[in-house]
Amino acid sequence: MSETTPTGTPSPGGDPPSPVPRKRVNRRERILRTAAEVFAAQGFNNTSLADIAATLDITPAGVLHHFGSKTELLTAVLELRDTNDPAPSGAGMLDHLVTTAERNAARPGTTRLYAVLSAESATARHPAQDWFRDRYTVLRREVEEAVLDRIGPEHREMANTPGPDGHTPAHSAATAILAAMDGLQVQWLLDPESVDMATVTELVIDALVARLRTTEGGGPSGPVQT
Amino acid sequence: MSETTPTGTPSPGGDPPSPVPRKRVNRRERILRTAAEVFAAQGFNNTSLADIAATLDITPAGVLHHFGSKTELLTAVLELRDTNDPAPSGAGMLDHLVTTAERNAARPGTTRLYAVLSAESATARHPAQDWFRDRYTVLRREVEEAVLDRIGPEHREMANTPGPDGHTPAHSAATAILAAMDGLQVQWLLDPESVDMATVTELVIDALVARLRTTEGGGPSGPVQT
């Protein structure tokens, strides 16, 4: 796991010549990326600063030199990915979601990070709770817009008419799409063979879009087969 | 928080007459229910035996007298709910899922327990990992059957024809329904006002069932609105 010896005192005889003596470039960023990976693999509560530090061949105190506390490190990790991944808004977003699902299937680490943290954030007094709440609020609004764009103007009014639960079909569809994507991640992490995230994401989007186009007034259609 | 003094030595003068002196009935069950609640509120990693013990006005060692370890306690909690909640198989199941979503909205505790634990179980070496993997495998199969029942025999063949990803549409739909339900729970826990789990669950099921009925050969239909 370690290319160079982790001990602070280098052996008096010779310096290791080539392998990364100490980079000038932001050490902070490397720590951030490492932390993201370890949080992803183990969850936040289950990860110690020592775990992260060991991966970097430094001490826990070394990590805290850059980030004041473990919580601070977490929020920094979340904000990193936030600025890292600009989603296209408008009509193209739905396709982007499928692409994202595809890309996630190639990066279990990042996928696990968000799947685990988002659920973990729903526990009492979790440091990332506000962050995820806000994130979902924004995403729902964006996906809702994308759905409205996709179904076309002739169905827009219907999709914007609130149902008995106080939400519009477009809003519900957006909620559903995001929910499905999140849920897929958990199932996929547990059993990759049985779940194709991209295919199912596409299916859900298609089905919901078709549904919003089809609905004419009234409640849930479709005869219930005995 | 405590009706009677938690100290072992009761005050010499008198016994508290009415309030639960010590029940003959399975103490184990009460501990199990309490553990479920606390795990639900705080997650597994973030919950100490002391937390659970305090709620019961006993010591951590008292809890371990009934369950050998914290992990054993967790699996017992999971199996409890397992036997508790028999799902109807076959056609009726899809309606049962909507009902379940409705019922979950009334019980944040239980909902949080599964939402948090299922995601947490996707981390490395989590004690509940196998349990959840098996659970999803079984549920997918059951929901798949229910979907096939619902769409009717005339669409059954199409829905059972594997796509390029190796899974049948019925299987994908089942995966999607379960994923949506799980994802909804997280969003709802974070922001109950913005999410109606039952409505969205119903929407997803309707949309997917309609989609499986509609599809004629080929890829994803529906013209992509620019």
Place this chain on the structure above:
DNA sequence: TTACTTACTTAATGTTCATTCAGCAAGAGG
């Protein structure tokens, strides 16, 4: 009464952990 079981308690043990503090080393700028 005696023996057994249930349901604990108290105390100790050994870890793991986040966080603090003081100091050191090495490059950068003057």
Place this chain on the structure above:
DNA sequence: CCTCTTGCTGAATGAACATTAAGTAAGTAA
């Protein structure tokens, strides 16, 4: 050469925890 900044180390602290072991108290069965 001096000084400042960056990036750490080592050591210590104190808290939180799971788990073990041994003992106690009260009910139950004989």
